[in-house]
Amino acid sequence: MNRVAKFEKVPFDEFIACYSEDLGLEMDKATDIDTIEKVYNNIQLPTRSSKHSAGYDFRSTADIILKPGKTISIPTGIRCKMNDDYVLLIYPRSSMGFKYNMTLTNTTGVIDSDYYNAKNYGHIKIEIKNNGNKDHHIELNERFAQGIFMQYGITDDDNTNTERIGGIGSTGRK
Numbered sequence: 001m002n003r004v005a006k007f008e009k010v011p012f013d014e015f016i017a018c019y020s021e022d023l024g025l026e027m028d029k030a031t032d033i034d035t036i037e038k039v040y041n042n043i044q045l046p047t048r049s050s051k052h053s054a055g056y057d058f059r060s061t062a063d064i065i066l067k068p069g070k071t072i073s074i075p076t077g078i079r080c081k082m083n084d085d086y087v088l089l090i091y092p093r094s095s096m097g098f099k100y101n102m103t104l105t106n107t108t109g110v111i112d113s114d115y116y117n118a119k120n121y122g123h124i125k126i127e128i129k130n131n132g133n134k135d136h137h138i139e140l141n142e143r144f145a146q147g148i149f150m151q152y153g154i155t156d157d158d159n160t161n162t163e164r165i166g167g168i169g170s171t172g173r174k
Contacts, residue, residue, distance in 0.1 A: 004083045004149055004151075005082035005083065005086065005088065005149055006080070006081050007056070007078055008081065009043055009077050010079050010120075010121045010122070010123045012037070012040055014123055015075060015077045015123070016033070016037075018075050018125070019036050022075045023062050023064070023073075023074070039061050039077075039140070043059075043076075044141065046058050046146075046147060049143075054148050055091070055093070055146030056148070057093065057143040057146050058076050058078065058124070058145040058146065059076075059141045059142060059143055059144070060138045060141060060142050061074060061076060061140070062074065062138075062140060063137075064137070064138040065135050065136070065137050066102075066128070066135065066136045068131075068132055068133050068135070069130065070130055071105055071128065071130075074127070075123060075125050077123070078123075079122035079123060079124060080115075080122065080147075082116070083113065086113060086150065086151050086152070087113070087149070087150055087152055088111035088149055089108055089109065089110060089111075089147065089148050089149075090104065090108065090111065090124070090146070091108060091146055091148065092128065092144070092145055092146075093144060100130075101130070102128050102129065102130055102131065102136060102144075103129050104126065104128055104129075105127040105128070106127065109124075109147075111124060112164070114163070114164040118164060119165065126144075128144065128145070
């Protein structure tokens with residue numbers, strides 16, 4: 001197998017800046033900063049479950065009850081440095097979709113290699129939706145999504161030389 005990437009944690013300042021906002025939590029920073037720091041310190045870098053698994057499992061950074069029809073953006077605290085000709089594709093774990101009718105709101109997350117250098121440090125956030133008819137509980141550190149590295153090519157006449165400067169949804173904007 002080719003080794004094409006390396007997962008890292010985002011800086012703590014980036015994680016704390018979006019944690020309560022993304023999760024929709026009402027937090028008192030004076031008392032909850034220690035809680036967020038414990039979560040951050042316990043973030044596990046994505047791993048494969050077996051030597052023949054294609055996907056690297058991402059874990060939840062919060063204990064979440066997701067009601068039917070609702071969505072939530074989960075800040076993973078993870079960024080990824082990868083070879084320029086690779087992309088990291090994010091999918092729900094098979095069991096999340098098959099057993100619980102959970103989907104990603106963007107169907108497939110596309111993490112480009114230059115996202116690592118974005119203003120948000122390439123922080124991978126994964127937004128999921130409960131399409132089922134029952135509340136779904138995602139436990140802290142539960143594996144809920146998976147990332148698969150894919151090599152890609154470009155056309156013979158491609159001459160794009162624009163550099164990414166922003167985060168999610170920023171390419172192509174002036």
